[in-house]
Amino acid sequence: MLSRRQGRAWYHWFAATDSPEERKLILKLDLLIVPYAFIGFWINYIDSSNINNAWVAGLSDDLGFHGNQLVDMQTIYQVGSVIGQIPFAFLFPKFPMNWLIPGMELFWGVFTLLQFRANSYSELMAYRFLIGLFEAPFFVGVHFVLGSWYRADEIGRRGGIFYIGLTLGSLTASLIQSAASANLEGVAGLSGWRWQFIIVSLMTFVVAVAGFFIWPGTPDIPNKLFLSDEEITLARKRMQENGTGASNAATPKFSLPLLKSVFTDWKVYVLTFWNVLFWNSDPQPWGGYLLWVKSLNRFSTSEVNRIGSSAPGVGIAYVLFINFSSDLWLGRTGAIILAHIVNIVSMIVLVIWTVPESALWFAFNIYYFDIAMSSVLYGWANDILRHHKQARAIALIVMNTVPTAIRAWIGLLVFKTVDSPRFTKGYSYCLANSIAIIPWTLLVKYLHDRYE
Template sequence: MATSSPPDTKVAAPSDETTILAPASLSDYHACTDENDDQLEKKLVRKLDMRLIPWLAILYLMLSLDRNNIGNARLGGLEQDLQLKGNEYYTALTIFFAGYVIFHIPSNLVVKRLKPSIWISFTMVMWGICSLCQAFTHNAAGLIACRFFLGVFECGVGPSIPLVLSFWYQRDELALRVAIYFGSSTCAGAFAGAIAYGVLVTLDGAHGIAGWRWIFIVEAIPTIVLGLLSIVVMPDLPSSPNRHWLTPEERQLAIKRTTVSGNTDKHFFDRNQFVAALVDYKNWLAVLIYVGLNVALGSYAVFLPTIIRDLGFASLDAQLLSIPPYVAACCLVFLVSWNSDRTLERGFHIMGVSALGVLGYIFLLASENVGLRYTGAVLVACGIYPIIPLTLSWVSNNQLGHTKRAVAIAMVSMIAQVFAILGTQIYRTEDGPRFIRGHSVCLAFLTLSGCAACALRFLLRRENNRRDREYGQAEVKDLSTLEDIDTLYDSHPQFRYAL
């Protein structure tokens, strides 16, 4: 098993605060006892958890609401009021991913150049405005334009936050934190149904505005407000001025924690790392995992209310019945990610939850029984959502170097989002209530995720074993002390991959 030893937290103050994550000089460090080190590290991690994770979870919850509320608005009469014809609704779903895909890598590189608080705040306010504008569109062209720019600006949070978290947390701490962050998307699915139900019941026609328009208004305004607050609340990188929320000793330790994990490069952009990320087989297998996930996720998030309605429920009841699948998925996301961090095992967990999702699609396909098919919908959510933090943590764990990690995370998400477009096209109203085509395609792609995870784990295990045979067991705790780590990165003989 590829594991990472607890870092030695003896550190020095950084010599250049303007350089992102410049490695501390160990010779300048004034030693303290191991007991004090451990206590300081626990205190630091608690501070990080309290400051970073709840706020990021709220931001991603708003991102998920604004991305997927078009599915709830559809049941409120969006198509009829805008007089959408033919494939115009599906075009509006698809165009979001066009904007989202194009700006993945640029966003992950910009967030390093600018302060994360500034970049995240700016993009949040802008996507909130785009979401709000959907409430005031009167034709397909306006809706499509809003959805495109919504995708462009959501890149400021979606792919960027896992990169930012990797600068603050260690390898065996990351999956649970990413899970809490991404797990809020399952909460968003539950909230979306409840909010849509409440809005359509109480605000439909208020001030002459249709209920589906109120859905966009009610969910966009908090996004804009939170975006403005993010510039104050959101921390930047460990080496950035921290507005006094960390003591000097804690800040030293935060910087040291990034260097012992191999974050030693001093440049904002490294061309060699950029190319290395593009040709790394690990990243392409992770792409396959995420492709399989995103085909299913792209359809599930926006079509679940329609799928449940076509089980025989009224539109308003379908909004409420879309809540339990997300609640179940949220619980499983946290449980699986916690155990994955505890064991530093990613592959087996992805295979397990993929199998759960496959079983859910089999239930949806195999029977006309309403109870069995609804159970299938719950299992699909439980199979899809845990794969998100597991895969992104796995990619981050196995990429050393800022540029390589930034490009790898963006690359995996970006290519997979192209296939999410397929997910928005495979469910058609005329295929209801069974949706044989849509469920079959999603089943095949989720099976692909499980198989790709199996292949990636096998290859990483083989490479770890090869390095053990040729170079012996890896015993170095502080990767920043290794010779050539700034040129070899994760190819270094002393580095072992997380499985």
């Protein structure tokens, strides 16, 4: 794969060795896979993160919430996500992905909608759990599909465009809540934060239905609505040349020997711990920026959410820069190290805290550099695991479930709502993980190079 990257300018979309037929196929796949993945993740992150926007927009006051109930709702979402991921290690290689992922999206849309009628802590906790449960397969499912159609030198840029959905989701959730607070407060007797849940759930339903028709599934179980038999054959040939699924016949489809082959291999442990460090270097799910802006007590509810969109807004540029540079310039190792050097600077400022206010604005608005490298990490993992699709599904689920489970209770320890807006323990914890991921990434590179 390195040879395909060498000699390519940053703006080259195809490899020089790609035939005209391959370029046509790649472009069609880009139009079918990437936009839906991007829009789906955009909706996914609106629906998962909008509890923070609703909290600062009046939910906590209207329902009499107090103490650590915000972090409790963030945690119960993570618990649902952990439980929901486990079955999909079995289902990804066996079930049409153009039915599986959009189907789950419809379900999480229903429970996103039901939040508008919540009148108690227990009711909202139940909805947050179910949203996490049904959202669980989306992120890993997209990476499974990307790894099924794209080579290692192609996946970083596509994954980067997909991952913009996270930053855009955070930005849009803030803007939707800002507009709802400014224009819909009291309409039909509903608070602005209730209207937010109605609006975003309707968006979710539209995207889910489109996914049934647009998404191409995988080369093994394709959606042939927009792909011909010749294009599917060519796609399978490309991935065989890439080594993807090369040893599918060497191990039974799902069996004790398969599980033994996965869990006696270095890959699942090294990649899982790598992902644990990454997930726990990221402070943004806990809403620290929004809570800090609100604590300044000089902005209206609408302004707090609008200002809160600045960090994910500039984060879009970080995601594009890190992921495109990983494919075409810095390489995967360099892109990950750069992202975490910037994150270390951000976390140091937030740990110190007693700095000029402008330094805090700066730190909060660069901390999306950390998550910008997510698709580099998952794309690299797809490459490392590419030789057996069932083992790849299991390993991807394990490496995503373990950090989700850890982060579910970490928030209760170091990002307690009562400590806001200054999360000294939380930012120190993220700093330690961000420092540790740099040598671990070098270890991954060494092991992968030796393995190849």
